[in-house]
Amino acid sequence: MENIKIAVITPDRDYGRALGLALVDVYKNFTVTLYQSAPVHNELTGYDLILNDGAEGIGERIVGLVEKPSMTDQDYEQKRFLLYKYGNVRQLAAELLFIYSLLTGRRALPIRNRDVKLVVFCAAEGGMGCTSAAIAFARELTRFHGKKVLYISLEEMESTLEYMGAFPEGKSISEYLYYLFQEKERKQIPFIESFLVFDCYGVDSFLPSPGRNALRSLDSEEMQYFISAVMDTDRYDFLVIDAGSGMDNSILSCYEMADNICMVAESEKCSYKEERFLEYLIFLKGDKILERMGKLVNRVFCGGLKKEEDKKNEGQYQEILRIICRLELDPESFSEEKGVRLIAQDGAYGRGIKKLAESVLNNVIL
Structure with a gap:
């Protein structure tokens, strides 16, 4: 992707400089030039976007920066945009990328990258703690290993924002899919930054759309x-x-592409539902899929004591998956603050997640 040239016009030099540095930091293809007063009109012809401190003269490439959230406005038909100047810079950059794409028709050029690792968390039934384990794993990779991670929820009704926090109204996963599949020749892709939310650790996710998860409607090829x-x-x-x-086509496609598959269960011994789940998966995808799968035992009692469920199932069903990690029963590590679910990474649960992350990073999970 070529650089996107941005002019920032503001009498506040300190603000303009801070904004320019922050924009370049969150999106490497931005180049920003600062003006403390409106330059000669011809000087602005070389810029893709012009950020003007105030609401005067906005339209087309000129985007206004306003003092209060209540003053913002985005009129896509008239191509007039007023953005909050003191908002989160990642959200501001996301809006600028969307506006740039709308005005120019340009999109991101795909960079063929197959070094990305795909890790899938699944369970034979609901309530096993699959989402918490996936979120905690993503945060561990981001916070302690410096990895850039995107969390993708395939829940029927997403709980993503319960972990990410409340975000202002933005562009959701359903809109991303619309723009993605709108390109018939598929030589360009939407700027993904315009459709993301993120948590305090830097884990990204798509903003959920209202209602059913749009990703669950994709067929295998689309996924x-x-x-x-x-x-x-x-x-x-x-x-x-x-x-x-889940076992629909979109999820089965993810199993095919995954480098590692972690099945979350509450019992070390294979339960009836787990055995049926794995047998059906093997029927659909072949037994070689087990080579990429491991079992993550959740809510293990400390001290190695067996759960009643383990005692009941002992010797009843054939063991199909090997155990790759155990997560202790650790309610103290889970809390809620301002409506956001928090998972402590320094407790017993977090130590188990750390071992899982190290196994994946060192390729010893297989």
Whole structure:
């Protein structure tokens, strides 16, 4: 992708400089030039976008920066945009990329990148803690290993924002899919940054759309193209997919592409539902899929004591998956603050997730 040239016009030199540095930091293809007063008109012809401190003269390439969130406005038909000047810079950059694409018709060029690792978390039934494990794993990779991670939820009804926090109204996964599949020749892809939310650790995710998860409506070929497009942004080291207990085409496609598959269960011994789940998966995808799968035992009692469920199932069903990690029963590590679910990474649960991350990074999970 070529550089996107941005002019910032503001009498506040300190603000303009801070804004320019922040924009370049969050999106490497921005180049920013600062003006403290309106330059000669001809000087602005070489810029793709012009950010003007105030609401005067906006339209087309000139985007206004306003003092209060209540003053913002985005009129896509008239191509007039007023953005909040003191908002989160990642959200501002995302809006600028969308506006740039709208005005110019240009999109991101795919960079063929197959070094991205795909890790899928699944479960034979609901309530196993699949989402918490996937989120904690993504945060561990980001916070302690410096990896760039995108969390992708395939839950029927997403709980993503319960972990990410409330975000202002933005562009959702359903809109991303619309723009992605609108390109018939598929030589360009949407700027993914315009459709993302993120948590305090730097884990990205798509903003969920209202109602049913739009990704669950994709067929196998569409899901493969979606995953390839995300990889081709050259933005991520890992894609962490929360597949839950689903078995539809979109999820089965993710199993095919996955480098590692972690099945979350509460019992060390194979339960009836787990055995049926794995047998059906083997029937659909062949037994070689087990070579990429491992079992993550959740809510293990400390001290190595067996759960009643383990005692009941002992010797009843054949063991199909080997155990790759155990996560202790650790309610103290889970809390909620301002409506956001928090998972402590320094507790017993976090130590188990750390071992899982190290296994994946060192390729010893297989």
